[in-house]
Amino acid sequence: MKLIILIICTLSCVLFSLFIGTVNLSFLETLKALIGQGSETNKIIIRELRLPRSITGAVIGAGLGASGAALQSYTRNPLAAPGILGFTACAALGAVIALYYGYYNWIPLAALVGTAIGAFLILKISGNRKSASTLILAGVGVSALATAITGLTMNFSPNPWALSEMVYWLMGSLNNSQFTDLMICAPLTVIGIVLLTLIGPDLKALSLGEETAISLGVSLGRLRAILIIGSALCVGSGVAIAGAIGFIGLFIPHIIRLIFGADPIKLVPLSAIAGAGFLVFADIITRFLTGPGTQLYLGILTSLIGVPFFLYLAVKETKL
Amino acid sequence: MIHINNLLSGYGPCDVIRNISTEGKYGELIALVGPNGSGKSTLLKTIAGIITPSSGTIKYAGENLSSLSIRKRAKIISYLAQNREAYPSMPVYEIVELGRAPYRGSLGKISSAGKDIIENALNRTKTDMLKNRKFNNLSGGEQARVLLARALAVDAPILLADEPISALDPAFQISMMQTLQNEAKNGRIVIAALHDLSLASQFSNKIWMLNNGEIVAKGTPKKVLSAENLKNTFQLKLPKGGFKQLQLAN
Numbered sequence: 001m002k003l004i005i006l007i008i009c010t011l012s013c014v015l016f017s018l019f020i021g022t023v024n025l026s027f028l029e030t031l032k033a034l035i036g037q038g039s040e041t042n043k044i045i046i047r048e049l050r051l052p053r054s055i056t057g058a059v060i061g062a063g064l065g066a067s068g069a070a071l072q073s074y075t076r077n078p079l080a081a082p083g084i085l086g087f088t089a090c091a092a093l094g095a096v097i098a099l100y101y102g103y104y105n106w107i108p109l110a111a112l113v114g115t116a117i118g119a120f121l122i123l124k125i126s127g128n129r130k131s132a133s134t135l136i137l138a139g140v141g142v143s144a145l146a147t148a149i150t151g152l153t154m155n156f157s158p159n160p161w162a163l164s165e166m167v168y169w170l171m172g173s174l175n176n177s178q179f180t181d182l183m184i185c186a187p188l189t190v191i192g193i194v195l196l197t198l199i200g201p202d203l204k205a206l207s208l209g210e211e212t213a214i215s216l217g218v219s220l221g222r223l224r225a226i227l228i229i230g231s232a233l234c235v236g237s238g239v240a241i242a243g244a245i246g247f248i249g250l251f252i253p254h255i256i257r258l259i260f261g262a263d264p265i266k267l268v269p270l271s272a273i274a275g276a277g278f279l280v281f282a283d284i285i286t287r288f289l290t291g292p293g294t295q296l297y298l299g300i301l302t303s304l305i306g307v308p309f310f311l312y313l314a315v316k317e318t319k320l
Numbered sequence: 321m322i323h324i325n326n327l328l329s330g331y332g333p334c335d336v337i338r339n340i341s342t343e344g345k346y347g348e349l350i351a352l353v354g355p356n357g358s359g360k361s362t363l364l365k366t367i368a369g370i371i372t373p374s375s376g377t378i379k380y381a382g383e384n385l386s387s388l389s390i391r392k393r394a395k396i397i398s399y400l401a402q403n404r405e406a407y408p409s410m411p412v413y414e415i416v417e418l419g420r421a422p423y424r425g426s427l428g429k430i431s432s433a434g435k436d437i438i439e440n441a442l443n444r445t446k447t448d449m450l451k452n453r454k455f456n457n458l459s460g461g462e463q464a465r466v467l468l469a470r471a472l473a474v475d476a477p478i479l480l481a482d483e484p485i486s487a488l489d490p491a492f493q494i495s496m497m498q499t500l501q502n503e504a505k506n507g508r509i510v511i512a513a514l515h516d517l518s519l520a521s522q523f524s525n526k527i528w529m530l531n532n533g534e535i536v537a538k539g540t541p542k543k544v545l546s547a548e549n550l551k552n553t554f555q556l557k558l559p560k561g562g563f564k565q566l567q568l569a570n
Contacts, residue, residue, distance in 0.1 A: 204414075204418065205418055205421045207407035207410060208401070208405055209403055209405035211368075211370050211399070211403075212401045214368075215394060215399035216394050216474070217421060218390070218421070261410075262407050263410070263414065
């Protein structure tokens with residue numbers, strides 16, 4: 001029953017988001033445009049602007065939720081989030097370098113290359129049979145390095161416009177989502193979520209500690225490699241399209257754990273569903289709050305909603 | 321039967337155990353005793369495949385364990401870690417169910433025979449009444465029994481237990497030792513690292529005494545726990561009248 005409610009909430013958010021935008025369209029007009037009827041303008045608004053935006057938001061949110069759940073289960077640390085492995089920072093660095101040189105069309109590819117380099121570095125540093133803390137340390141190091149180089153790139157920005165593009169891009173937004181972007185983002189994210197879901201049983205065995213997990217037939221090297229590749233696909237493809245969007249991967253698994261329990265076999269796919277719904281919901285709010293001449297960025301809003309909620313959960317858990 | 325031959329193992333470049341050659345038979349509860357740092361845990365972890373030995377062989381039923389896949393090895397050896405670690409809010413049944421991990425299908429499904437083994441493990445450790453409770457709501461003794469049930473749910477012919485009775489009250493210690501003894505009587509090879517020499521003498525069929533990474537004595541408790549071995553290995557005197565035995569009231 002709880003699962004059905006979660007799915008309905010997520011689907012409702014996606015559907016509702018189609019009705020929200022600068023141009024007011026009635027329920028009937030929206031539905032007609034969705035199935036290819038009505039005026040050309042309405043069809044363009046719904047099918048080429050709102051629909052790709054909503055689906056992109058759902059896909060990115062799903063990837064962030066799933067990777068957060070997998071990382072928290074792997075590290076057995078509720079503070080772990082996709083950003084902890086440095087993929088967000090590496091993708092951001094790739095995108096900022098593309099912006100620096102003015103290659104706007106290459107931003108997604110540059111972000112993906114940045115993530116791939118980050119994933120390769122973390123795989124190399126964390127080694128084959130080392131502990132989860134080595135992985136976190138490797139992630140924190142790579143993240144700090146990528147952030148520093150991003151800062152350096154912005155510091156030497158060729159002109160103020162390029163710098164403002166970089167800053168805005170780092171705030172995260174689904175504003176310019178197109179189906180072509182979704183064609184890049186969706187397959188990679190789906191592969192990532194499938195990989196992270198498949199390691200659910202191994203992550204569950206790991207809850208008994210690394211030594212016990214090995215004795216139960218879990219190959220820690222294989223598990224770590226799939227975790228890194230799966231997370232890199234989810235996070236990298238999301239950041240490549242929408243910029244840096246924080247906190248979803250941190251607090252969505254918390255909520256799901258409270259409602260459905262800590263079993264990673266369920267936690268990863270359920271966090272993906274909840275993450276999808278939440279990101280679309282947050283995007284709806286940004287559309288409500290964005291007026292003429294001002295724009296609220298999605299990455300800022302997710303953090304503004306996420307941080308108080310996360311602090312509430314943290315205080316509640318320590319009191320238990 | 322498990323045969324260990326010229327085993328050399330440790331962490332990184334540092335070998336902790338050296339020249340270990342010994343064997344264990346079905347039906348034996350073997351107590352692994354020795355001072356802190358003597359290599360008890362390292363030996364158990366090497367047998368379990370957690371640490372890769374520098375040299376030497378461990379054979380079970382004539383097969384070299386290091387040549388087996390990690391999954392196959394997991395079906396032969398069950399390992400109960402010293403740290404009582406589990407996800408705090410996980411229900412007891414789900415923890416014990418993890419013992420079937422080496423046998424699960426790709427979607428983590430457990431067969432009906434596997435479910436029977438889980439129920440059996442819960443009964444043998446007297447944890448069946450705890451199965452719906454969360455791990456963090458249990459006492460230390462109950463947690464230890466639940467994790468033992470998890471190790472038994474593997475249903476492996478060899479059970480390794482690293483200090484299974486540490487930090488438990490005397491009644492829980494005896495209860496745990498009785499369970500381990502029953503497992504040995506049912507035909508498993510049980511090897512348990514113990515600090516309590518009295519309980520080792522009371523429950524085990526055989527003792528391997530380790531000191532500075534080498535087996536310095538092995539055999540029956542009476543033979544191994546001699547005044548000379550106690551003095552050389554532990555700097556202890558043998559109590560007058562031997563080790564005292566505690567028993568459960570009922």
